[in-house]
Amino acid sequence: MHVSTKRLASSRFAFPGASDKEIRILKRNALIDRAFERSTQAFALAVLLLLGAILVSLCVSSWDTLSAHAVDFLTGDRWAANMEMFGALPAIYGTLVTSLIAVAIAVPVSFGIAIFLTEKCPEILRRPLGITVELLAGIPSIIYGMWGVEMLAPFLNHIFPDLFPAGSGLATAGLVLAIMIIPFITAISRDVMLTVPPITRESAYGLGCTTWEVVRGVIFPTVRHGMMGGVVLGLGRALGETMAVTFVIGNNLFFHPTITGQGTSIAALIANQFPEADGAQRSALLALGLVLFLITFAVLATARYMLNRIERRAA
Amino acid sequence: MRHYTSALYRRRRFVNRCAMVLCLLAAFFGLAWLVLILGTLMVKGVSALSLDVFFERTRMRDGGLGNAILGSLILTSAATAIGTLVGVAAGTWLAEYGGKSRLARAVRFINDVLLSAPSIIIGLFVYAVLVLPMGHFSGWAGIAALTVIIVPVVIRSTEDMLNLVPTELREAASALGAHRWWVVSRVCYSGARAGIVTGILLGGARISGETAPLLFTSLNSNQWNFFDMQGEMPNLPMTLYQNMTINSFIPDLVNLAWTGAMILTLGILILNIVARFVSRQSH
Amino acid sequence: MLKTSCSALLAGVLALHGIQASAQETMTGAGATFPYPVYSQWADDYQDAKGIGLNYQAIGSGGGIKQITAKTVTFGASDAPLKKDELDEHGLMQWPMIMGGVVPVLNLPGTEKNSLKLDGETLADIYAGKITHWDDAAIADLNPDVDLPDTAITPVYRAEGSGTNFLFTHYLSQVNDEFADTIGEGKSVAWPAGVGAKANAGVAKQVAETEGAIGYVEFAYAKQNDLDHIRLRNHDGEYVEPSSDSFKAAAANADWSNAPGFYLVLTDQVGADSWPITGASFILMHKQVEDPAAAKRVLEFFDWAYANGGDAANELDYVPMPENVADQVRDSWGDIEGPQGESIWP
Numbered sequence: 001m002h003v004s005t006k007r008l009a010s011s012r013f014a015f016p017g018a019s020d021k022e023i024r025i026l027k028r029n030a031l032i033d034r035a036f037e038r039s040t041q042a043f044a045l046a047v048l049l050l051l052g053a054i055l056v057s058l059c060v061s062s063w064d065t066l067s068a069h070a071v072d073f074l075t076g077d078r079w080a081a082n083m084e085m086f087g088a089l090p091a092i093y094g095t096l097v098t099s100l101i102a103v104a105i106a107v108p109v110s111f112g113i114a115i116f117l118t119e120k121c122p123e124i125l126r127r128p129l130g131i132t133v134e135l136l137a138g139i140p141s142i143i144y145g146m147w148g149v150e151m152l153a154p155f156l157n158h159i160f161p162d163l164f165p166a167g168s169g170l171a172t173a174g175l176v177l178a179i180m181i182i183p184f185i186t187a188i189s190r191d192v193m194l195t196v197p198p199i200t201r202e203s204a205y206g207l208g209c210t211t212w213e214v215v216r217g218v219i220f221p222t223v224r225h226g227m228m229g230g231v232v233l234g235l236g237r238a239l240g241e242t243m244a245v246t247f248v249i250g251n252n253l254f255f256h257p258t259i260t261g262q263g264t265s266i267a268a269l270i271a272n273q274f275p276e277a278d279g280a281q282r283s284a285l286l287a288l289g290l291v292l293f294l295i296t297f298a299v300l301a302t303a304r305y306m307l308n309r310i311e312r313r314a315a
Numbered sequence: 316m317r318h319y320t321s322a323l324y325r326r327r328r329f330v331n332r333c334a335m336v337l338c339l340l341a342a343f344f345g346l347a348w349l350v351l352i353l354g355t356l357m358v359k360g361v362s363a364l365s366l367d368v369f370f371e372r373t374r375m376r377d378g379g380l381g382n383a384i385l386g387s388l389i390l391t392s393a394a395t396a397i398g399t400l401v402g403v404a405a406g407t408w409l410a411e412y413g414g415k416s417r418l419a420r421a422v423r424f425i426n427d428v429l430l431s432a433p434s435i436i437i438g439l440f441v442y443a444v445l446v447l448p449m450g451h452f453s454g455w456a457g458i459a460a461l462t463v464i465i466v467p468v469v470i471r472s473t474e475d476m477l478n479l480v481p482t483e484l485r486e487a488a489s490a491l492g493a494h495r496w497w498v499v500s501r502v503c504y505s506g507a508r509a510g511i512v513t514g515i516l517l518g519g520a521r522i523s524g525e526t527a528p529l530l531f532t533s534l535n536s537n538q539w540n541f542f543d544m545q546g547e548m549p550n551l552p553m554t555l556y557q558n559m560t561i562n563s564f565i566p567d568l569v570n571l572a573w574t575g576a577m578i579l580t581l582g583i584l585i586l587n588i589v590a591r592f593v594s595r596q597s598h
Numbered sequence: 599m600l601k602t603s604c605s606a607l608l609a610g611v612l613a614l615h616g617i618q619a620s621a622q623e624t625m626t627g628a629g630a631t632f633p634y635p636v637y638s639q640w641a642d643d644y645q646d647a648k649g650i651g652l653n654y655q656a657i658g659s660g661g662g663i664k665q666i667t668a669k670t671v672t673f674g675a676s677d678a679p680l681k682k683d684e685l686d687e688h689g690l691m692q693w694p695m696i697m698g699g700v701v702p703v704l705n706l707p708g709t710e711k712n713s714l715k716l717d718g719e720t721l722a723d724i725y726a727g728k729i730t731h732w733d734d735a736a737i738a739d740l741n742p743d744v745d746l747p748d749t750a751i752t753p754v755y756r757a758e759g760s761g762t763n764f765l766f767t768h769y770l771s772q773v774n775d776e777f778a779d780t781i782g783e784g785k786s787v788a789w790p791a792g793v794g795a796k797a798n799a800g801v802a803k804q805v806a807e808t809e810g811a812i813g814y815v816e817f818a819y820a821k822q823n824d825l826d827h828i829r830l831r832n833h834d835g836e837y838v839e840p841s842s843d844s845f846k847a848a849a850a851n852a853d854w855s856n857a858p859g860f861y862l863v864l865t866d867q868v869g870a871d872s873w874p875i876t877g878a879s880f881i882l883m884h885k886q887v888e889d890p891a892a893a894k895r896v897l898e899f900f901d902w903a904y905a906n907g908g909d910a911a912n913e914l915d916y917v918p919m920p921e922n923v924a925d926q927v928r929d930s931w932g933d934i935e936g937p938q939g940e941s942i943w944p
């Protein structure tokens with residue numbers, strides 16, 4: 001669409017009647033053009049470098065652990081800094097379990113809210129409710145953590161004393177995470193469901209479908225990938241969450257195959273121990289950070305792939 | 316009339332009713348928790364609210380949150396300013412020059428990854444590259460961490476918004492003899508301004524509540540810090556965290572933490588609403 | 599508009615950065631959480647009295663050592679003292695600032711308050727996950743008069759590294775060899791069972807809310823939450839109540855004048871009245887300081903705290919250092935020198 005201004009400016013033949021001054025202005029603008037493009041490109045490249053820098057710095061600073069005991073690190077079943085035992089298994093297990101619990105609870109609820117918002121909600125409520133959900137997605141995670149430890153944990157302990165003898169645990173953390181990501185997944189699912197063209201929807205209703213049949217047979221198949229992408233983005237959030245989790249996860253550093261019992265997550269372990277850590281412990285914690293980054297990287301790449309498919313379709 | 320009473324019809328209607336009731340229940344379930352949280356926040360937050368909260372520094376007795384609020388404002392606005400510069404520039408390149416090139420696709424993908432990278436990892440990264448070499452926690456490190464978090468948000472919204480500017484506008488300007496940089500900075504930006512500002516505001520709202528990246532970067536302080544970026548910078552999220560943990564043996568400080576939580580949430584909600592208002596203006 | 603507002607913001611930030619309020623004199627320190635309540639109280643009182651503020655960040659003993667070694671703070675604080683050779687290696691000196699006791703607390707409805715007796719051995723087995731119920735024979739043997747319920751035991755411990763952990767595990771390792779081998783002493787320890795809570799206050803709260811829980815906290819937190827505490831058998835075989843008196847009895851054994859570099863851990867001390875888990879918290883400073891004015895400010899603060907901080911310490915159930923130890927410490931400050939080798943104290 002743009003003809004190269006550089007060539008135009010440098011060629012007298014393009015503007016046979018142009019004065020020297022005009023050509024000088026053209027040349028100067030061509031220079032600004034190139035400077036503008038190059039400088040914005042430099043910033044874009046900086047983003048690329050940033051990811052590289054994060055990976056490199058984490059690798060370098062955790063090299064002692066990775067090079068010396070990579071296998072022990074990934075399979076060790078306890079994290080005892082005083083004995084220089086750094087097993088990441090309890091933290092990895094806790095991270096995955098809490099996130100999966102969160103997603104298992106949040107997905108049906110979020111989809112339910114999204115279906116309600118797009119299909120059933122009275123017109124007057126639709127906008128305010130939608131905005132409320134989006135606003136709630138912006139509440140900082142530390143608030144969820146504070147609420148979890150002050151209200152939810154004692155509540156669970158009170159209602160199910162046998163399952164939650166201390167209130168805190170992996171399941172409690174999973175529940176707090178679920179509450180945290182519900183608005184997030186709801187907002188994405190609703191946006192994705194709204195990309196279904198009204199005409200498709202109306203045709204299905206016209207054939208006599210019930211609302212549920214429209215949702216299941218028309219909307220879900222059309223935006224399957226987009227909704228999955230939203231779910232996986234929510235999962236990514238839950239995996240890396242620190243503040244909502246540390247308060248209520250129970251912080252037990254031994255590997256116990258438990259759901260309601262105490263455990264720890266990668267982010268919680270880093271938050272608890274990093275300020276005090278030195279030497280081997282710090283290196284091991286940074287290695288743990290690298291593991292978390294790689295897990296979330298894989299999850300987010302999947303999510304992006306799925307969301308990109310829906311975006312291409314929408315476009 | 317037969318098909319209205321047929322078993323199939325009844326079953327379809329039944330399934331539909333069940334599904335819709337479940338959706339309604341889900342909506343109630345989800346919103347109930349959130350109402351509970353906001354309710355707790357308001358009830359517990361209001362109890363310790365007073366003017367002193369805004370003008371006193373944090374201390375063990377009779378303190379406020381003034382220094383923490385000021386510090387949070389400094390950190391957030393500085394990170395937002397730097398993030399705007401970097402993010403708008405990079406987003407411009409992606410939308411206007413990058414197109415579908417391999418480099419642009421790579422940057423876009425990496426940006427999406429960074430957009431939802433765990434914030435504690437960002438904190439570790441800044442600790443490794445800034446705090447360790449400098450030898451101490453500092454406001455600069457906190458700003459760096461928050462900048463890394465806000466930049467992807469701004470890039471994303473800038474690119475999306477510039478893509479919404481119709482190509483015809485660019486072509487019209489070019490046809491009149493405008494140079495590319497002029498087209499971008501005068502035509503495209505003015506078309507996408509509201510959207511970009513919205514993105515920046517939402518990014519600012521997001522980073523103002525981040526705690527994990529500040530744990531190892533700006534740390535916290537109980538003193539007023541008027542722009543001594545070399546020193547530890549007090550901030551609201553860390554103060555909440557400390558008041559709920561090491562300070563939680565003092566009931567007044569726990570109450571103050573709830574008040575701080577309420578102030579923080581209200582601030583973020585207001586930023587969100589302003590952002591929405593700005594984006595509405597453009598339509 | 600975007601560009602102008604953005605550059606205005608940047609310019610504003612940079613300009614204000616130039617101003618750099620230096621009117622307020624402050625001291626910086628970082629380290630242990632165990633003495634955090636009393637240091638913070640002293641700091642507030644001192645700021646009211648002298649107008650000089652202290653930013654003490656309770657980032658943990660290890661963090662305090664790290665920060666002072668890196669010279670980013672004027673003083674560091676640690677609950678675990680450094681050995682003489684470690685001090686010399688970094689050109690540091692240390693002294694005890696305050697003492698306190700770690701107290702096992704429990705939540706066991708149905709038993710009389712503060713009646714349960716335990717010895718170190720049994721306590722270690724509970725924390726090692728070997729004793730899982732309150733009516734275990736080992737506990738019953740020590741408490742023939744108490745009707746113990748069959749409630750499950752939930753050990754509560756510190757989630758983060760801490761000096762309280764160090765004192766507690768140091769004591770348990772001394773009295774139970776198996777504990778020393780499998781769990782060991784240290785600031786960050788992996789406990790086989792139970793719940794990790796944040797900070798002393800978190801442990802106290804968790805114990806208060808959990809039936810069957812046992813925990814260990816600095817005494818102030820136990821009293822403040824009105825928690826049921828354990829009577830612990832000390833080195834002489836006597837069951838003692840935790841109190842300022844029993845902490846002082848343990849501290850009285852401490853022979854600071856013969857401890858090179860003030861290295862002394864006060865757990866499992868002899869004496870019929872001694873509380874077995876007593877410890878001092880230490881201050882670390884460089885012998886050769888770069889900023890003599892800042893160092894002098896800090897020393898003046900500690901001098902003031904030794905002289906005037908006793909009431910605040912007692913109120914929070916810490917044990918202030920005896921006057922003679924304080925004088926020894928003041929004498930040792932003579933070793934601190936400025937860049938030109940000049941002595942900065944007094």
